[in-house]
Amino acid sequence: MTKKSRTRQLSSEEKRLWSHVARHVKPMKGKPLPPEPEPEDKPATAPAPKIAALAPVLPPLPPQTKPAVPPLAPVERKTLQALRRGRKDVDSVIDLHGMRQEEAHFALLHFLHRAQSSGHGLVLIITGKGGAAAGSGMFEERGVLRRMVPHWLxxxxxxxxxxxxxxxxxxxxxxxxxxxxxxxxxGAG
Incomplete structure (x- = not known):
């Protein structure tokens, strides 16, 4: 059983539109531009649409977007083991506990920028565990930095x-x- 291929012939308007589109792109090596189709005689009752009138109908190119944000990766198992066993030290430390949220965020940002510009690869951020403090009010929230620092990171x-x-x-x-x-x-290393 053989399949009949159904190929529809392009109308003169479609050929004209394709020619217009093809003339605005660089042709592949060794491929010539398609010839400009000759206009057909139309009855006087219907005016021929102009290609220039169709150009605004084409959708605009999508705006260039920034590359996607890379996902976070866990610290390697070997690095964690070396830290736990005392065979590796952190490059720098910041202690945020006792700070208010706004000042801790500001200090964290500056610390991370300084550490990176100093070439540090692994740092320690101390947030505190957020245990109950003596004299803390009933509505005072504890452990805010412990919860917020991972969010900020x-x-x-x-x-x-x-x-x-x-x-x-x-x-x-x-x-x-x-x-x-x-x-x-x-640009470093």
């Missing part, structure tokens, strides 16, 4: 600095601290 504006992060080992603060891997500065 996931934000798109810090992806140019942060590769990934993990909870620190007990000797470095455990759940009240984070190991953070930093990206190398562009």
């Amino acid at each position: 996931r934000l798109p504006d810090l992806r140019s600095l942060v590769i990934g992060f993990e909870e620190a080992s007990p000797q470095h603060g455990g759940s009240g601290a984070l190991y953070v891997r930093l990206r190398r500065r562009r």
